[in-house]
Amino acid sequence: MLKRRRIKQTRTLTERLADEAARCREEARRLAPGRHRETLLRRAHQDETAMQIDAWLRSPGLRAPT
Template sequence: MQKRRRFKQTTTLRERLADEAERCREEARKLAPGPRRDMLLRQARRDETAMQIDSWLRSPGLRAPT
């Protein structure tokens, strides 16, 4: 059985998602309107949504279902 290659993340998930969203938006700004630009903007929105979900899941008010 193969061993999984594991490594520790040096930044939080939120930081990585924010960096990726900013990178996508920056690259989209350089492109003319088209499918590639739309794809980059969609990915940036997905990253921002993932940041919101992560914040919600880590909020102290979150309770386990009963």
Template sequence: MLKRRRFKQTKTLQERLADEAARLRTEAGALAPGRRREILLRRARQDETAMQIEAWLHSPGLRAPT
């Protein structure tokens, strides 16, 4: 049976998503308009949405997003 490799995360999910979104936006800013740039910007928006969902899930009372 194979053993699973486990990693102890040093940063929170919120921090990792924020870092990734910032990195993607910086990388996209250096590119000319085109398909690759749009893909990077879409991934950055997905990371930002994931940050909002994660914050909502951990909020007290689980209120609906506004």
């Protein structure tokens, strides 16, 4: 049986997503307009959306669906 590799995260999900979004935006800023640049900008936007969803899920006012 294969053993699962477990990694203890040292930074929060929000920190990792923020760093990835900033890295993607910085790399996209240096590129000429094109497909790769648009892909990086889309990825940065997805990371920012994931941060908002994570914050919403962790909010104290969130109630379970009924």
